[in-house]
Amino acid sequence: MLQRFSTILFLFIISILTLNGQTSTPEISYSGTPRSYTIAGIEVVGDLNNDPQILANLSGLRVGQQITVPGDDITNAIKKYWDYGLFSDVKISAAKIEGRQIWLEIYLQERPRLSEINYTGLRRSEIDAVNDRVAMMRGSQVTPYLVDRAQRFIKSHFVERGFYNTEVSIVQRDDTARVNHVILDVHVDKKERVKVNSLTFEGNEEFTDNRLNRIMKKTNQRRRLRNFFRTKRFIEENYRNDLRAIIEKYNERGYRDAYIVEESVTRADENTVDINIKIEEGDQYYFGNITWIGNTIYPGEYLGHVLRIQKGDIFNQTRLDERLFIDDDAVHNLYMNNGYLFSRIIPVDIRIENDTVDLEMRIFEGDQATINNVIIRGNTKTHEHVIRRELRTKPGELFNKALLIRTVRELAQLGHFDPEKIQPIPLPDPDKGTVDLEYNLEEKANDQIELSGGWGAGMFVGSLGLRFTNFSVRNFFNGEAWRPLPTGDGQTLSLRAQTNGRYYQAYSVSFMEPWLGGSKPNSLSVSLHRSIQTGVSSRYNMFNMYGRQQDPFALRGDDSRHFKTFGISVGLGRRLTWPDDYFVLYNELSYQHYDMKEWHFLMSNGRANNIKFRSVLSRRSIDNPLYTRSGSDFSLGLEFTPPYSWFSDKDYSTVTNQQELYRFIEYHKWSFKGSMFKTLDNANKLVIMPRIEAGFLGYYNKHRRSPLEQYTMGGDGMAMNFSYYGSENVGLRGYENNSLTAFSIIPDETQSSGFRQVANANIYNKMTLEMRYPLTLQPSATVYGLVFAEAGNSWAEFTDYNPFQLYRSAGVGLRIFLPMFGLLGIDWGYGFDQNPYNPNANGSNFHFVMGQNF
Template identity: 65%
Template sequence: MLERSFVLYLLTILSFIGIKAQESTPEISYSGKPQNYIIADIKVTGDLNNDPKILANLSGLKVGQEIQVPGEDISDAIDKYWEYGLFSDIKISADKIEGNKIYLNIYLQERPRLTDINFSGLKKSEIDDISGKISMMRGSQVTPYLVDRAEKYIKQHFVDKGFFNTEVSIVQRDDADTPNHVYLDITVDKKDKVKVNSLEFYGNDVFSDYKLNRFMKKTNEKGKILNFFRTKKFVSEEYENDLKTVIEKYNEEGYRDAYIEYDSISRNSDNTVDIKIGLSEGSKYYFGDISWVGNTVYPGPYLSEKLRIKKGDVFNQTLLDERLFIDDDAVHNLYMNDGYLFSNIEPVDIKIYNDTVDLEMRVYEGQQATIDEVIIKGNTKTHEHVVRRELRTKPGELFDKSELIRTVRELSQLGHFDPENINPVPIPDPEKGTVDLEYNLVEKANDQIELSGGWGGGMFVGSLGLKFTNFSVRNIFNKEAWRPLPTGDGQTLSLRAQTNGKYYQSYSFSFTEPWLGGRKPNSLSVSVYHSIQTGTNSSYYYGNPYSSGMGSYGGYGGYGGGYGNYYQPPMEEDPDEHMKVTGLSVGFGKRLSWPDDFFQFYTQASYQRYDLKNWVYFLMENGNSNNLNFKVMLSRNSIDNPLYTRHGSNFSLGLEFTPPYSYFDDQDFSDPDMPDSERYKWVEYHKWTFKGNVFKPLDNASKLVLMTKVEGGFLGYFDENRKSPFEKFVLGGDGMSGYSYYGSETIGLRGYENASLTPYNEEGRQDGNIYNKLALEMRYPLTLQPSATVYGLLFAEAGNSWSDFRDYNPFGLKRSAGVGVRIFLPIFGLMGIDWAYGFDEVPGRPNASGSNFHFVIGQNF
């Protein structure tokens, strides 16, 4: 820099000598000594892409400023331009001098701008990974710093992936079509991955070589069967983390002095490495006396009880950290949940004797922190009041970590934000004793469109559904709110229509307001539906038409279809058979605070009117039937994430019932000649259901999750001669009829054909009045991005259904197992496919079990 300044200083002197020789007036006597001038004008010249006025300001020189020539003012201006790194050539000269006024000319040659980057040697996915991170956009200036940084980043990117010998070449090529623009040709030669040839341990007695190899999660020897599914590439960062893991495992077993004595990595000619690790294990230690000092809020014995570590236990540093700070019921969380945001606990070794360590827990409680401001960011679509009404952390209240975590859960349940990116940030102010809470949200699309069709049983059925989960009724008449629909108030509006043109039509509408009145989380739900289904020629079906067909259109067939290999003639419409159902329901839900605030109570009143003509699939074949029923349900839902649940449970106990008309009706319903239209003019029943799911993560990253499920139902009657012809349980298959088949409840059991596990009465009609189902499901996510949630699963299921309680056998279950995948796309909802194998034969239905595929649309098992 000094040499550059000296050259510029000399050029400045020579330029002014040239000016003096060219000008006739005024005479300028220049003796080489600095002279003072007033800047009369500043002109910027060169091949420029930016505004000359802006570039002139970068020099720090201003019109009217007095400077010395030669002097530091000019050299400082040149230095500033170099510091910006945007120019490849800089010159400052004088156009003319008039008296004590000087007219400056700043010549700048801007560095070239980027036309495009051409990669070679990489796959498209690799280019996509790199392009967004090297910070070189089209039109930006190409500086040596950016080029060097890009080269270093690309190398490090592939080193992290095990390509230790990656070579990167970046060549700058002029763009012949655009002046002062260049192309960057980036050539990457990744070479081969460096793999681990051998991994040897020395000095280990506590753990065997096998166990130590298992601790090295990311550094594994090639060529060993036990490492078949593990990575064998050598990555320095992962290797260092594995060494730390080894020491942590020693610490967990009481060897708190263990350390890596040495490690060596030698390169081989075949692009592999040999690793040798020497260990010093030290002695095994145990917890001694644990005392507490500085605690005034909670007594020492109470804190020791919460710590759950006793004298004589193996000294486990990981366990100590978990019980102090990490677990939900950790000791420090007692303070954090009671406002003591600034508190801290420091465990100190006060005495080490033989193999025992006495600890003193030094507690700094500080003052309680009050929430000052709650800031909501990122809700670009959802109105702020929808977010704030779910907050459990409000201004003026004491800080509570458990309520902060619960708020994240409640915001996830809304479905309007990406649950993986709900990020609450506490901003504490210890001097004021307050904390601001900033909730950073990422909106995600959750309106859904269903446009699907299926072929089965000789017909095509199309479905069109629209579900708006963030609707706003109050803005319907606000033209500016239609983008394309009024949204933001968290209401749900659903419209659905299905038809095959001739035989089946179904229409439904539903609306849910989650906060009726806006002050309390009391929900109101309203739904209206109507379906029309005509019959087909009797020779087509063997038994019930709803028991075979395609998966997402279960009413007309399954995967393989029917009860055997029999001839199916072309379907023909039978206008003398039909079922028409019209229904209306109104429901009210309320969040409870007891036994805890995960409980909800829901009640619903519904009415359905059935119009049947020669419909042989129910106990009732002809006439009109009315169903006025009431439902009450108590549920508890504590799951953390509705899309990919890791923790929590979901239980529900429901009762649906009609008025017991038989108790105050004088008619004799035991009369076999009583017409169905009279017997079932008003149906009566009581229906009990129970469902429960529990989710438990099986790894530290909470990715591998085990879901256990149990459910069952019982349909009872008030009069044995007036059993309900409707509301039966239909078990087996994918668990969805695909269209709205009102009058029964479908339950899936994979590995068996649709409805194949439903019993029949003596008249050959479905009569499932009791069912049980158990399920285990292992889930692992493939991607949890806002644009798509995808996870794979392994499952095992067992279940069965019975007609009468005297036949009920909770151990007589049909078993199955299989694999599947689930995909949640915001615009389409949940979709999936399962393959399952049913292990048990179904009497009278030889083809019902075995290998079966099942499709899932809009639901989960």
């Protein structure tokens, strides 16, 4: 059985190689009187790498067969061996003849096999690319055809990349270590890339030469300042695409008859070409009357209003196609969003008179299509109910294209699947009037581990964090589900620890269930945190109101001074249906306990309690959480404590005991954050992102202002500098951490000056503008670069607030999202404005990003 399988496998391989093998055969001649014999035996001899029995079967001859010698049987057998292209010599002779029986001996000299390929003149990455294209594997037989094919493929590979003068030579030499094996030495001389020396146009009046050059994005003339950041290489495929882009641009301007009369590419020298393009623009056309026929669902006047093209507009085929089929609110989508999957719209030119084109929109509405089955494929880890509860397209409902697109967005927001690979495929059945929807998903690793270090308050801080974003509580006690953790239900479990040893420790754990009860998208969040901070701030140098340094508030090494916190919170989130279902209302009740001894907040000693309620109304409609191209993200938040001072007739202006004053902290805190995303290019890669945010910490009684919950501004915005623990960190790149935080002067008899300066920023605002461009959007890593400009400031008092008195910065950055580690990044920012209280904080600054984004 094994020998039969080997024979079949070898014959299959040989049949494939035959297609590319040697087709020429030698001239065969013989003489003598033909006689009939019966084959008694067949023996294959020679230096063989294959089973002789398999090679004998290739001849078509078999024991017991009657043949004529000399005759066609032997001739055909020899031809078969040559046709396979695997042998350099073939001979068939009679080893023995007895009566009418003949014993045949087949001599075969197999072509050599490939031992290895050596490349010279190429980089490692180029060798990998060439190997993939040539596809010559070790152990395969080396034929003249395959060598010639490899040479052609290598040359064409580099020609496609602009190396038109590439020379390739392949030398075959024997491998002395292995019998009948050879080594191929491939030398590639790419020469220089061919570039565009000159680019000229003729016949163009509507567009200038410079404008046409900008339209040709991939074919640009060298030695021109305007093309400094553009490619000057000449690549045939890109050049042809640019020619089509020129005609498309003319069509958009109404020149429907524009065409390339003549174009020439001539060599200026060995490494450059001259390009001349002659254009016939023709006449400019305009839209005339647009009529609708076949429409029974929507009146023609309404369809014309949706089309948004008026009589007399310049005829633009691209815009016509967009308004009919492509835009979200296109005419055809009216039908597609109402179940008319089988509808069609055919625009027909019914009359062209002078420069005016009359159109007739022929509509075939068809019947409405009902969703029959929804098929989900590719979810190897995530349970199907987690996916199905996010679907906006369900069996029995009418087909709706808008809901299909929305479903793709919701699945991307889960974070469990590669957003670039989510593919919904409609499978219509016109006879039944139904459609099956198939969602093809590709799982991606999204659990994250954080193992990091940072510098803050004059010392090193290490962090260890674990975030499981597809956790399953219901399988917690199921031993078979631990691989290595129970997953699949879309719940989030986060564990984090941060410490530098004796001076600082922080621990937190949180859990979030996105569908509490499983029937509605109402989320439940629970979190606990604990931190202990002792005397650490040897670097905390204060400045008085005149900018002169005071005695440092040095705490290093004094464990008796401390700032301890404990907190617990419970939150409920609810997806709203009005104004639309992108809105989410999140409410949270939390308790925090603070224990301070000789600390540098408004409250230096004592214990404080914070019972607060937080409500956030947000609208998030972004398309992709990793690399967002469209949509927006807005939130309006209010956080407040009970107004304890309203229920007391005590005069707090006379209270000096901090413990009595701050036993229960009271405040109200308002916040707003908004971001928008929009692509700027046709490839939907270059993204612009404006963002604005602001916050205000208010009080019920001016004598009982909160000693905590203020803002700190400047730097990376991460809570690594824990000298200001108990406040909200706001990043502003280009400045040192916390260097833009507003300060207040308060009396302090322990200081030689009689007062001290403490961080007390109660209001801030910040504006950001970013442009992003992706480097790779693969499931293994999402990488994009960015440039940014920012401005912001913080103030202690509302009376000091000036929205135009901002600290400005600009810079560049890089973001890398790795499934295992989450978001990582680095920014270089330059702060343009000097802070008089921190004169060295601006200028050139590097910032590291981990687990967050600006």
